[in-house]
Amino acid sequence: MREKIVLIDGHSILNRAFYGVPDLTNSEGLHTNAIYGFLNILFKILDEEKPQYLTVTFDVHAPTFRHEMYAEYKGTRKPMVEELRQQVPVIKEVLQAMDIEIIEQAGLEADDLLGTISRTCEEKGLDVAIISGDRDTLQLATEHVKIRIPKTKQGRTEVEDYYAADVKEKYGVTPTEFIDVKALMGDASDNIPGVPGVGEKTATKIITEYGSIENAYAHAAEIKPPRASKNIQEYWDQACLSKTLATINTHAEIAFDLDAAKHGNPYTKEAHDYFQRLQFKNLLSRFDVETSENEVEAFFHEITEKKEAEKIFEEAGKSETLGAALTEDNGNVLPLFAHPSGYGRLTIAYGKSKVYSIPCGPDMEMDYLFGKLCELAGKVKHFSMFDLKKYLTVVPDAKPENSFDVTVAAYLLNPLKNDYDYEDVAREQLNLMIDEKAEPMVKACYEAYTAYAATGILKEKMQKQGMYHLFTDIEMPLVFTLYDMEQAGIKVEAEALKFYGEQLGGRIVELEKEIYEEAGETFNINSPKQLGVVLFDHMQLPNGKKTKTGYSTAADVLDKLAPDYPIVAKILEYRQLSKLKSTYADGLAVYIGPDGRIHGKFNQTITATGRISSTEPNLQNIPVRMELGRLIRKVFVPKEGCVFIDADYSQIELRILAHCSGDEQLIQAYKEARDIHRMTASQVFHTPFDEVTDLQRRNAKAVNFGIVYGISSFGLSQDLSITRKEAAQYIENYFETYPGIKRFLDDTVAHAKEEGYVVTLFGRRRPVPELKSSNFMQRNFGERVAMNAPIQGSAADIMKIAMIGVNQELKEKGLKSKLILQVHDELLIEAYEDEVEEVKEILKRQMEEAADLDVPLIVDMHTGENWYEAK
DNA sequence: TTACAGCGG
């Protein structure tokens, strides 16, 4: 049996992986797609080859050139893009951690390293497999040297294998002749000039016939296409240079030690740590044999004796930090003891070796365990759980002052992630991997333990970043406020909603018929694809924009066609109505509970900017702009004896911008309660204040919005249907009028580029990794985000403060009125008729005094018998 | 699951 060595062309494979694997980023913002793809290929090769030796070669500094003189003559190659460049040192560290030999030698190309090592090993009697994405290496193939070229096709890597015979079969020439083919045809990517007028076909034909360029030159007169014949003679020097350039040096002076390349066990502890940091979950499974024994798991205990449990609760009550988890699994106790809440097990952790999981049972029913947890929640300094809001219904004694929601803390530290599960936090903060297939009891223990162990770490990180006050004073109290709001819910008239839906349905059927008639065919109007075909192919309407998959049928496109084509107007109406029916009429109805109310969810750990989001259903996008949609709000009603009070901030984001930028003019204007949009119009369009037209004011309003969104001339031109040039002029005028704003936005972007994040008035951070991207579009996006996030985020902070204040004061004063909805800059209260005046005073004061800015915060309020009237 | 469309701030 011959021994085998695998040689990997590091940069070439990394490059392949980079372009073959979609962009991945770990939670630190490090790009990892090339590393991930590289490791996938590496493991695949190792599984297949099972080599005794393994080496990865790298160029010392990429890009380098085989022949410097030529590189200088031809100019330089493009520099490596940043996203790939940053991954190069990391893959080297990972390989080192896996005990894999890396060879790099200054002045030598990877090809020359591969060629030389390959030849040496073959002479020593080894089989060689060279892994490279570069077809140049095919010249190295022999009977014992196999060239393997990986290809990534739709997420799967397939490998093409070439021994010498395979090269001959596929290319019609031997590996040695392959060099001569290349010398003739050239290679632009390698800066090999070749012979003009000779492409792949001709080159192969010539070399198949004559074997080498030297022999071809000797018989130049006979060569078939006259152009090739002439050019080989005329460009003979260039052909020779090309051959030198194309030839891989197999006798380079390098120190290669076969013993050092011995391939051992790559699944080391260090490698495991790297894989965790890089968040390669599925690659980590390769380590499971080696790392399954985990120190913390040894301390996980299941407790079924009540006496023992009571001792533990007593001890736990004296601890400083208590992590807790409530889970559904009850260890299969009799259904008799199943609790209506669905929970069957309490797990607590209050020390590294103090992790106890207690299933409910005859002795300890779930209500008993809830009671104990409540007691503990009142005693310890940090009562820590994941997603605390979810459990407040069974742990009503928890208080904002000493509660620690791990999910919320993890969100504050990085609001860009999708999940903040205990698995994620354990991995990121504690460097702990949790087996997905673990027993429910073990998982519960991990959840409680992670809550316990991560609390101190997260707290310290928040303190370091100046966010701990945001956490304790805003986010934690808000958990409880949102819980109250969800519990309260909002009353919806189911009958009226149904009637509204039926009305829409009737009109939709009519429109459908008319549309089919005018189109001369039936089709699915809800399918943008089918609609595009009907309108722009069959009916030959002038088509504007296109999307990836076909014609755009978006409203702004159809709007332009509507005046000329009745069918388009009908489609627009159809779209509007079916949206209202499916999303709102039918969509909302399914959420009405037995109490006649909708209890939607308010999510605190979703948005990148700090806003709250609303789901199941989304109550933050109920129609209001169009009258027909707005009517839906009539079905949202206060309960018997109550009215709605709706309060919304007037232009809160622009006011925050005025405050943050310190722009004198804008601040003064707000202090004098002037019409900001009119004033902006007057300045930007050089028109006396009193002579500003409605159109000018509308445009100025759009500019003001644009500024908040991180203005661009393109975006503004789209919004206003004007040219880019005009939009750019507006913006220029705007910045001349308000130089403070220009300065503020520039400073904010500069800070973001420097630090990698932006920050709100109350210390909330948003990382902006896009600013480091090499992609123009991404970087521009990063700049807009940097300008917008502090403004939108500060507004969110202020609203949260107001919500907490309103909710608390209502409770403290013993009022029965309740805060029930938040829509970003608007609060809705269900107020008892005899409390209305007092509640209005509280609302206005709490909202307007939530923050002390250099400009006044103004709140507008309305009352009504339903949401339509109150808004 | 992804793309498109459309509702809100």
Place this chain on the structure above:
DNA sequence: GAAGACCGCTGTAAC
């Protein structure tokens, strides 16, 4: 010269 307003959620079609 590129492709774009910022932040969300839901429903439908089509893969």
